Amino acid sequence: MAKVSFRNVWKKYGDIPAVKDLNIECQDGSFLSVLGPSGCGKSSTMRMVAGLEHITSGQILFDERPINDLAPKDRDVAMVFENYALYPHKSVYENMANPLKLRGQDAAVIKERVTAAAKLLEINHLLERRPQELSGGQKQRVAIGRAIVREPNLFLFDEPIAHLDAKLRAHMRGEIKHLQRTLGTTMIYVTHDQLEAMSMADMIAVMHDGELQQLGTPRQVYNHPVNAWVAGFVGEPAMNFVDVGVEDRAGRTHFTHQNFSVAVTEEQQRQISNGSRESVLRMGVRPDALSISMTKPSDSCITGKIFVTELLGGDMIVDVDLDDCRIRVKTSTEFSGEEGQTCYMTVNTNKWHAFSKENGKAFF
Amino acid sequence: MTDATTPKTSGAARKISGSGRNLDLFRVRHIPDSVESRPVPLSVTEPSSLNKPVSKSFYFWLMVPAILVLAFISIYPFFWMIYMSLHDVDIGHIEWNNFANFIKLPSDTRFLMGWLLLAQYSAMCLTLQIVIGVFLALALNGTRLEKVLVTTLLMPMMMAPLVAGMVWYFLYNGTFGWYHWLLQSLGILGPKSILASSNTAMIGLVLVDVWQWTPLITLITLAGLKRVPQDQLEANMVDGASPFRNFVSVTMPNLYPVLLIAIMLRFMDNFRFIDSILVLTGGGPGNATKILPVYLFEVSFKFFKLGRGAAIALILLIVTIILGKLLVRVFDRQQPSKV
Numbered sequence: 089m090a091k092v093s094f095r096n097v098w099k100k101y102g103d104i105p106a107v108k109d110l111n112i113e114c115q116d117g118s119f120l121s122v123l124g125p126s127g128c129g130k131s132s133t134m135r136m137v138a139g140l141e142h143i144t145s146g147q148i149l150f151d152e153r154p155i156n157d158l159a160p161k162d163r164d165v166a167m168v169f170e171n172y173a174l175y176p177h178k179s180v181y182e183n184m185a186n187p188l189k190l191r192g193q194d195a196a197v198i199k200e201r202v203t204a205a206a207k208l209l210e211i212n213h214l215l216e217r218r219p220q221e222l223s224g225g226q227k228q229r230v231a232i233g234r235a236i237v238r239e240p241n242l243f244l245f246d247e248p249i250a251h252l253d254a255k256l257r258a259h260m261r262g263e264i265k266h267l268q269r270t271l272g273t274t275m276i277y278v279t280h281d282q283l284e285a286m287s288m289a290d291m292i293a294v295m296h297d298g299e300l301q302q303l304g305t306p307r308q309v310y311n312h313p314v315n316a317w318v319a320g321f322v323g324e325p326a327m328n329f330v331d332v333g334v335e336d337r338a339g340r341t342h343f344t345h346q347n348f349s350v351a352v353t354e355e356q357q358r359q360i361s362n363g364s365r366e367s368v369l370r371m372g373v374r375p376d377a378l379s380i381s382m383t384k385p386s387d388s389c390i391t392g393k394i395f396v397t398e399l400l401g402g403d404m405i406v407d408v409d410l411d412d413c414r415i416r417v418k419t420s421t422e423f424s425g426e427e428g429q430t431c432y433m434t435v436n437t438n439k440w441h442a443f444s445k446e447n448g449k450a451f452f
Numbered sequence: 453m454t455d456a457t458t459p460k461t462s463g464a465a466r467k468i469s470g471s472g473r474n475l476d477l478f479r480v481r482h483i484p485d486s487v488e489s490r491p492v493p494l495s496v497t498e499p500s501s502l503n504k505p506v507s508k509s510f511y512f513w514l515m516v517p518a519i520l521v522l523a524f525i526s527i528y529p530f531f532w533m534i535y536m537s538l539h540d541v542d543i544g545h546i547e548w549n550n551f552a553n554f555i556k557l558p559s560d561t562r563f564l565m566g567w568l569l570l571a572q573y574s575a576m577c578l579t580l581q582i583v584i585g586v587f588l589a590l591a592l593n594g595t596r597l598e599k600v601l602v603t604t605l606l607m608p609m610m611m612a613p614l615v616a617g618m619v620w621y622f623l624y625n626g627t628f629g630w631y632h633w634l635l636q637s638l639g640i641l642g643p644k645s646i647l648a649s650s651n652t653a654m655i656g657l658v659l660v661d662v663w664q665w666t667p668l669i670t671l672i673t674l675a676g677l678k679r680v681p682q683d684q685l686e687a688n689m690v691d692g693a694s695p696f697r698n699f700v701s702v703t704m705p706n707l708y709p710v711l712l713i714a715i716m717l718r719f720m721d722n723f724r725f726i727d728s729i730l731v732l733t734g735g736g737p738g739n740a741t742k743i744l745p746v747y748l749f750e751v752s753f754k755f756f757k758l759g760r761g762a763a764i765a766l767i768l769l770i771v772t773i774i775l776g777k778l779l780v781r782v783f784d785r786q787q788p789s790k791v
Contacts, residue, residue: 191692
């Protein structure tokens with residue numbers, strides 16, 4: 089087990105930077121998820137930790153010990169690859185035994201460890217099979233099994249469940265989280281799926297264009313995104329963004345739009361005036377911070393027209409057209425609006441966000 | 453869903469969805485409206501030439517020219533060879549001889565020696581070619597000049613074996629051969645040419661074959677190396693493998709199939725390419741390099757014993773087929789399926 093630190097880590101391919109000045113501290117035993125869209129540098133980050141990729145500059149430290157120049161085999165990490173990377177000519181048992189064998193363990197120890205890991209992952213009936221005789225989920229378990237048979241400093245999971253179907257993915261999310269808690273080993277988990285990151289990690293590092301956008305707990309990242317990009321990337325359905333004017337009315341700042349004018353709270357007013365004097369801001373509201381009704385509740389509500397409704401079983405997503413944009417609202421299945429009808433939405437002002445139009449930075 | 457039911461279903465779905473919100477689920481959402489309501493033409497006016505099954509006999513007639521050519525140049529000579537092997541063949545005179553051609557072979561020492569020498573020759577060629585070829589491929593793989601170097605490397609292969617034989621004949625020549633001079637200067641050789649001594653002539657031939665055909669092995673191995681899964685190599689590295697261990701446990705299993713193909717190609721070539729040998733030694737000195745195909749050539753076209761030659765050829769062919777089959781079987785077993 090180890091604490092992993094990134095100190096000013098850069099990765100460049102030729103002149104093109106893939107990871108820019110990365111600084112992360114990942115505490116011993118914690119579950120860090122590196123989240124970002126494809127091409128954001130998250131995989132490069134992980135491969136640098138594994139030693140599969142040279143670190144252009146900066147340092148990666150395990151327990152304050154730089155590992156930049158160590159070969160992959162000397163770093164004592166275990167990695168699970170996106171496409172499993174099982175050895176097709178070896179049986180499941182041999183696949184899982186490989187890391188122990190390479191480290192010169194006794195056959196008896198290997199057998200004991202592999203059996204224990206197989207039991208934990210419920211694949212003990214598959215040990216004699218070859219990888220090609222397994223389903224995707226089973227292959228994934230074998231790949232994870234190969235990682236956990238020895239007790240490494242660190243687990244590296246590179247989108248391990250991206251290729252599984254949705255149901256199995258949801259199942260494996262829980263299993264991997266439980267596994268990490270049981271073993272207590274530090275884990276770095278790379279994913280592009282914000283749901284995976286949110287549901288599993290202790291800490292999320294959101295990356296975009298090679299830069300770390302935000303490092304925080306899932307709650308922090310979800311409730312207090314530092315910029316519009318993080319706000320838009322995290323959360324499903326995605327946050328609604330509406331460009332609003334900033335106006336002072338009777339000493340209180342209002343966000344104004346053709347369809348509405350809503351006052352901010354006192355706290356938020358202070359945060360805006362400290363931040364900037366932009367006359368147009370980007371308001372961000374999550375679909376669940378809006379409540380929708382067919383009757384007008386008050387004057388400070390948003391008026392719109394229903395574009396379409398989507399029933400998702402347990403709840404319903406309503407797409408509403410404002411004059412210049414479309415926003416999505418999450419509501420209960422009892423909602424009875426029809427397409428084309430006018431509807432009214434109130435914002436939970438404790439849960440909304442305002443971002444700078446210029447640099448996307450969050451005011452609140 | 454068939455064409456006939458589509459409009460009906462969607463019509464019903466629209467009616468239901470109109471009557472109440474919560475029946476919205478029944479709506480067939482994934483079919484765009486334009487498709488649903490498109491009128492289905494009653495008469496089928498599709499172009500008739502497309503997708504119409506063509507009768508089998510049509511394909512047969514398409515193949516007839518190829519079959520005829522093949523029959524003429526390959527199948528007919530094959531049966532003619534079998535026929536000859538069972539007869540005494542002289543010009544203008546063919547006579548059945550009760551398998552005498554075959555019966556005499558086991559007591560023909562040069563026939564037996566031919567096999568032994570062929571085995572030696574082929575084994576030496578294959579070993580050297582595989583070792584050097586794989587080594588070169590590993591050295592070249594992924595280097596910046598890979599393409600240029602591979603192209604350069606392939607040049608010997610482009611040469612006609614006969615020409616290659618000529619070139620090496622001059623290089624080996626005892627009076628003015630450059631390689632001869634080099635080998636002599638290094639003290640490896642005496643004044644006699646490498647081809648002139650029965651101890652070394654075979655090595656001289658092997659060197660020519662290795663020079664000409666190692667590039668093929670390199671090329672095939674390079675292709676094999678390209679399909680070694682990168683992620684397995686990486687996984688093995690993280691698992692704790694040294695580069696050498698990684699090569700043995702991941703790269704090699706992926707190379708076996710291509711190497712088997714290479715071995716098969718090369719051993720078959722060794723069994724039939726004698727151009728350079730004829731030019732270089734003609735089977736000599738003495739009978740030191742008279743491998744079976746050379747002996748076969750001699751029997752048939754120097755002594756003109758066509759019947760006996762045909763018998764030898766038939767046996768050579770059968771052995772080649774059996775060895776080929778064995779290799780294919782090994783190949784099938786080695787072939788790793790995809791993950």
